[in-house]
């Protein structure tokens with residue numbers, strides 16, 4: 551059973567971009583007050599780029615326009631509609647988040663581009679062309695360089711198909727044993743539990759991959775991040791995307807909810823003393839790249855730090871984001887620079903900071919059932 555084996559490299563963000571802007575970072579909370587971030591109801595479509603997008607997918611490509619996205623796809627309508635519900639909810643939630651924190655943003659000039667493959671094979675070829683090692687366990691990614699995200703329908707993954715086949719076989723043998731009164735006693739409770747675990751696994755993929763990658767795309771396209779992608783602190787980019795892995799609810803991705811997937815994992819790792827120190831997380835970008843041996847621990851810790859800052863230090867977070875946006879060098883910033891910018895916004899990252907942060911995260915209500923574990 552691979553329910554717990556989802557690799558955290560699925561959350562990799564491909565970094566390749568450049569641009570420039572110049573200004574001194576402010577040390578005070580956002581000032582003057584930001585303009586409202588209300589997005590226009592619909593973003594304009596672009597026929598020319600639609601055609602280019604469809605071409606990437608191939609002759610079976612269909613184009614679906616939603617309020618904020620153009621999706622080239624070859625999936626069936628039910629699969630696509632479920633996908634659209636998630637990504638539109640994520641768009642709305644990201645805009646609300648920016649507004650709540652008080653970060654001014656610029657809605658994109660046209661619909662955001664997504665390619666949604668029904669099968670892994672052509673998606674794998676697309677990954678290769680994008681310079682990413684093809685893997686079924688990386689079902690989606692956003693590339694800032696191409697400014698588009700791509701996904702494949704995870705129902706086509708061998709691991710999921712195998713699980714579903716095992717479930718179907720167990721059901722079938724259960725039915726036949728019941729019919730004939732022969733064979734082993736069948737544990738239907740276990741079969742139902744397995745079914746629930748498969749459902750939770752699929753839900754987790756959708757949240758930690760689809761919602762997560764689309765959140766990256768929206769943050770980037772509303773200008774919340776520095777447009778020189780490498781200039782953004784890795785922990786912040788990932789921490790912000792993880793805020794949107796919560797279940798979609800009534801038109802939003804549940805930004806009010808706590809990310810139980812990450813919280814439950816944080817508790818386990820904290821108890822095992824495996825989490826990187828906050829100071830290392832903030833200052834060392836190497837911790838949160840795909841090759842890092844501490845990648846999962848670093849993601850988990852980045853969520854816990856971002857959640858804390860968003861809930862308890864909104865104005866400082868807004869000032870920090872504004873300062874990062876104004877970084878003007880096309881580079882990965884050094885540990886010393888990262889720590890200095892962090893402390894300029896939030897104060898000394900000392901044992902007192904860590905104590906308050908840890909006490910806050912430990913008090914959050916953790917629900918294992920909501921985390922699908």
Ligand SMILES: [Zn+2]
Pocket residue numbers: 561562563762763766787788791
């Ligand atoms: Zn990510």
